[in-house]
Amino acid sequence: MAQQDNTPSAPDGPAHHAQTVEQGRFCLARCTCGWRGPARRARSQARADADGHLRG
Template identity: 60%
Template sequence: MAQHDEVDTSAEHRTTTIEQGRFCMARCICGWRGPARRARSLARADAEGHGQGG
């Protein structure tokens, strides 16, 4: 079962992290998706970087 962890970065980019099996990835309502990561902290960092324009 996938688990979601929302990271509020800005009004334009609302990101979440989603766990699928051993991997975690960041997604945004704008359609952006981060790479699959084994560490949740890296997926969260991807989400924060996306929300900041990076």
């Protein structure tokens, strides 16, 4: 079962809500706007991708 790690929404835009999702050995960040980050082996890097997306 895939685990999800929610990242807070951007303060000035409720349209974005990013989370990390595990798929097999990889973790990736997804956003409600349709953006998707690259598959990463490190959860911390996927979280950083999500934070970077939310910040602009």
